[in-house]
Amino acid sequence: MSSPCSSCSTASTCSGSCSSVPELTEAQKLSNIKNVVAVMSGKGGVGKSSVTSMLAVSLMRQGYKVGILDADITGPSIPKIFGLKDKASAAEKGIMPVKSMSGIKIVSLNLMLENEDDPVIWRGPVISQLVKQFWTDVIWGELDYLLIDLPPGTGDVPISVLQSIPVDGLVIVTSPQQLANMVVRKAIKMATMYKATFYGLVENMAYIECPDCNKRIEIFGKPAGEKEAAANEIPYLGQLPIDPRLTALSDAGQVEEYQSALFDVIAQKVDACSKEKSPKETA
């Protein structure tokens, strides 16, 4: 849970008043985030942003207050998926997120750029600093879940998120390609070094159904998510197909209209993991 002590190794024995607890910013004093879940892969293009978005939508439908912190600074997808047109605004005490149609609070650098395709040609330290500010300087308010959409790789942003944000659990996204899984294992090993908790692994892009003959086509090879999860000793959350409807709705900024029992089940499992981790703090 996102108390400032949660990442401290002596939290269980100290009185909670040690000097290493950083003072809360004004924005943090106005926020109460019960669970922080980061969506990670290491590999690009396996659907981290889709999984983050639909996880948010499913948790919202289950009655939770949800936010998304888009930590993919140079390749942000979240605002487009939700069709956000407004820009994030600065209030006296911090940055105000933009609300999606159904009320999900979103912060992304693309909500601060003039044009959505303007590039951000920044080196790692600047990017890392911005991600930290998305945690410290945003007035998130009351949230049951803050989902963090991580960029690919095991560089600056994942390092900074795992070091400076009290992430409760990780959702790992992979695809059936062995090549993808090799890179995803790098991310899992990295997160293990940071003693992260794994809520589980989602195998995305597992198959597609031919719209004509309904044949199930395994375009990226034989699904291996369950085996991969077991080999990495993390829970298996389920398998998702490539669904052209989801692609179309995401491109149209209408992801909130997508219905998927598969995503709902994954969201329920993530919710169960959170409750198991901090039973008193999740509603």
Place this chain on the structure above:
Amino acid sequence: MSSPCSSCSTASTCSGSCSSVPELTEAQKLSNIKNVVAVMSGKGGVGKSSVTSMLAVSLMRQGYKVGILDADITGPSIPKIFGLKDKASAAEKGIMPVKSMSGIKIVSLNLMLENEDDPVIWRGPVISQLVKQFWTDVIWGELDYLLIDLPPGTGDVPISVLQSIPVDGLVIVTSPQQLANMVVRKAIKMATMYKATFYGLVENMAYIECPDCNKRIEIFGKPAGEKEAAANEIPYLGQLPIDPRLTALSDAGQVEEYQSALFDVIAQKVDACSKEKSPKETA
């Protein structure tokens, strides 16, 4: 072309002996690279590494000497795609690339790690420095083409490559998803700021053919590569399907066994662009 003067604005008027020309390293003195082509996208998972690999294979089949510099330090795919088992070795004067089955010279951080899935938890400046070393400290020898496989994003590595390596031309890879194209446009705008030359845009993952009924399924939306290329005022190189055979051969490390007339045509177009750019220097 990769002369040290090629990126200098006064190259056409000076005598070539100005003080800003960095001294060549021992490895560079042993290398003669005629054309440097970087494969870029901005977006992850659209097939940069597949396009880089098959471009290398096609150029090799056309009789050229080819190398690949894998600049995706935290998510390197190239060694696995080519099934490389040997490690890169250090000679007295520099790093020796590993040769693929058909003789493509490859350098990748994954050829220097003990296990292919060991993570590299490095911040941007360290990663950038390594990519520069792959240019200055590798004994590439005689090459007609050095292809650079860039990571996603517009951060440290693309910045360093465009700033410190004399890239002759860029191949941009995208997919039909509007979401992907929005991010790809960021990369194109970035490269434009660095006055890069665009050899053209490849639209990957444009469709898949149902193995049962042969229906062409456009899983990521209606292909728009030609339109996208025109909108960005860069040449259009062609469209590629998702081919499960290529995925399987890449996962098996046997990409060199893949035959594709589509890739050959793209390689011929890239070759034509290179010849047009530096007619005297390409064989």
